[in-house]
Amino acid sequence: MTAEVVVVGAGPIGLATAALLHAAGIDVRIVDRGSEPSRYSKATTVHPRTLEVLQAVRAPGGSVADLMVAAGRKLPATHFGLLPQLLDYRGLDTEFPYVLMIPQAVTEGILAGHLAAQGIAVRRGAELCRLEQDADRVRLHLRSAGREETVVSRFVVGADGARSTVRRELGVGFPGTEPTLCGFVGDVELRRPPGEPHFWDAARGTLNVLPLPGGRYRVFGVEAADTGLTPAQVRARRDVPVDRAGLRASMTRIAGTDYGLGTVFWGSRNTDTTRHAERVRAGRVFLAGDAAHIHLPAGGQGLNVGVQDAANLAWKLAAEVRGWAPAHLRSGTASYEAERLPVARRLAANTLAQSAVAMTFSPANAELRRMLGEFIAHQGDTAAELTGWLSGLDVHYPAGPPPEGRRLPPLPLARGSLHDALRVHRFLLVGFGGRDVGDAALAGIDRTLVEPATTPGQWCGLAFGLVRPDxxxxxxxxxxxxxxxxxxxVAHWTTATTQCRSAPPGNRDGSPGVLEA
Incomplete structure (x- = not known):
C-alpha cells in the first residue's frame, strides 16, 4: 500500500484528519491496531468551533457537522471547573450556539461512514511496529494477522492516542505532571435524574450528570478520598473496574443517592495526568490529538482540540503535498507546530486550573468556587473569556496585527455564509461591505463579496480580507x-519558493488557483 498520507489511528481525530485531507484532494489511508471500532465513548461533548471546522467535510447529504447535530442533543450552556453557574453559549456568533452532547462512538461512526462513502476504508488489525523516514518518504512497518508488511507514504499523521507508537518511534518527549486523583465515568440509565447537573461537597466529592441522546446519562465525578494520591496509588485505583455496584456506592457516598441507577452501559476511570509533546512535527511525521496532548477531561476539550488540530494541519499538509506551501506554512511562524503547540500548552494550563477548582475538597476551595461562580454569574469579562476558551471560538494565531490570525464569524455572503464558502484546499478573498478588488492583477481568482445590506462598511476596520481554509x-x-x-x-500565503515546489499549485482537478467563493 502506498499513499500520499497515512493516518495512524482511527479514533475521532484520525478519522477527522483523513476526512479533511480527502476533502482537500489528498490520497489518504488509515490504519488502526484495533480489530473493530470501539463501542465505548470516552468523549461526549462537542463545542461550537469543532462543528464549524467539520462543516468543511461535505457530502451530498450535508456536512459531517450537519449529521452530528442531527444525531446529538443540544445544551445551551456548559460548566467551567464543575461550577453550578454555567457559561451561556446562546449568544455566540456561530451557527452552533450550543454544546452538542453526542457519544464519541456516534461521532466516529459518522466520520467513518462518510469516508467509506468516498471509498476510504480503515485498515483494521494493523499494528505499527516501526517507523522510518528519509528526505522523500516514510516507511511504516505493520503487523497484521501475524504477518509483517511495509507501507510507504509521503507523510504520516500520528493520531494513535496517549500511548502513541508514532510518538515513541519519533523519540519525541512527552513531559508533564503525574496524576494525583482517580475519578469515575459511566454511561447509565437513571430513573430519577437530578434537576441540577453538578453536585459538589467539600467533604465528600463531586458528582455530575449530563443527558445524552437516547435517554441515557453521562455520570462522572470523584470521591474526596480518591484525591491527593501518589502516582502508584492512582494506578492501583485505576485498575478497579467501574461496575454497577461500585458506581452506585460512589454516587451514594457523594450525593446521598444513586438517582435510581439502572443499567450501566459503560464505565471507566480517568486521572489528571497532564502532558503535551515537545514537538508535533518531526520531518514528515505529525502528531495530533491525544498523541500530542493529554489532560483531565475537564470541559470536554480533548476531542475538540484534537479535531481543531486536524483542521489546522489538513490544509497545510495538503499544500505541502501539492507543492505550493510557502516556507512559513511548513516550518515558520504559521506552521502547524508554531500554531498548535501554544494551544496545547494553554489546554494543559486550563485543565489543571479546572482540576484545582473542581477536585480540591476543602472549605477554602468552597469559598474559591463561590467567588468564581459569582464572577461567571455576572456574565462579564470573566465569563466571556472562559466561554471563548471552551467553545474554541477565541483561538487565534499570531499572524500579524489584530484581527489577523483570528477566526472570522459566519458573515453573510451573497450565497450563504462565509463558513459555507470555505474549502479545505483553498483560500477565500472577501470584500467587506460589498467591495470588489476589480483588477486584472487578480484575474482568475474567485472573489466573494459580503452583502452590503447586512454588513455595511468594513469588518474590524478592513475593506478586504484573505481567509485561510480553516x-x-x-x-x-x-x-x-x-x-x-x-x-x-495573496502570493505570500499561496506561493511556494522554487526550491520547495514539488508540484504546481492547483485544485483537485489540477486547475490553477487557490481561492474559491
Missing part, C-alpha cells in the same frame, strides 16, 4: 490599499 484571517487590508498590495499578500 476560517482564520490570513491578511487584511484597509480601503486605501492597492491591488498590488492585495496580490502580494
Amino acid at each position: 476560517g482564520h484571517l490570513a491578511r487584511g487590508w484597509p480601503a486605501e490599499c492597492s491591488t498590488a498590495d492585495i496580490a502580494a499578500g
